[in-house]
Amino acid sequence: MTTEKPNRMLHVPNLITGGRILAVPVTVLLILTDHLHAAFWLFALAALSDAADGLVARLFRARTKLGGWLDPAADKLLLVGTYVAMAITNLIPVWLLILVLLRDLIIIVGIAVLILALREKLSIQPLWIGKLNTFLQLSLVGLVLGAAGPFRDYADYVMPGTLVVAVSTVGSMVAYIMRGVFILRTRLGAQDEQQDGEKAE
Structure with a gap:
């Protein structure tokens, strides 16, 4: 009788997505305080993480129901947060x-x-x-x-x-x-x- 090995990569995409969510308030704060160089690079990193979590999920079959909710929520938070901050600062x-x-x-x-x-x-x-x-x-x-x-x-x-x-x-x-x-x-x-x-x- 063989037992299926647990997928050690199962929660990696969700952790990457969680990091993207945490980056949202920091990016917003950087925009509002006119630290636009840092805001750009952090946003770029967050955008890359969006591609990374999807790639990991596909390659290692690490899709979860939680990830199905977290990933679009993270994208929407990043989008709305940055647009609000950029509108406030007239960008x-x-x-x-x-x-x-x-x-x-x-x-x-x-x-x-x-x-x-x-x-x-x-x-x-x-x-x-x-x-x-x-x-x-x-x-x-x-x-x-x-x-x-x-x-x-x-x-x-x-x-x-x-x-x-x-x-x-x-x-x-x-x-x-x-x-x-x-x-x-x-x-x-x-x-x-x-x-x-x-x-x-």
């Missing part, structure tokens, strides 16, 4: 922060509406445009902090990058709204047909 326009937060709020409210209306658990898969938007939003943080810190030659790219993120955020928002409406109409239509069939019997 990005306030309207962009509002747009980013509005997108997330609409997605959360939309999921809540679907759950309440359909009265069932839903597994909402992220759309490709949503993934692209998140990547662009995080990339803008690196660009803004880099242009204000160690890579000032890239300052001219900040405004175009801001506009690209704004457009992708609006596009992502519209796509998720359309997806939610489609799911709602499809599921409710199926439920109505099922009820009509039961009445006919």
Whole structure:
């Protein structure tokens, strides 16, 4: 009889993700206190850790339910925290922060509406445009902090990058709204047909 060896790498991705979460308040504080060189490098390290935990999880089959929740939560905390700090310090326009937060709020409210209306658990898969938007939003943080810190030659790219993120955020928002409406109409239509069939019997 053979016993399966415990996976020693099982909790490594979660530890890396935990380190990313701990880096969020430090990065925010560095931005607010105008230590932008250090903020850039810490943010870059946090971004690399996002790729690292995913790589470890895949290579060593170390995926866990906790990791499935922690990883997107860490990304969202890093994103929102840095955007708020950059808006406060006028590194990005306030309207962009509002747009980013509005997108997330609409997605959360939309999921809540679907759950309440359909009265069932839903597994909402992220759309490709949503993934692209998140990547662009995080990339803008690196660009803004880099242009204000160690890579000032890239300052001219900040405004175009801001506009690209704004457009992708609006596009992502519209796509998720359309997806939610489609799911709602499809599921409710199926439920109505099922009820009509039961009445006919």
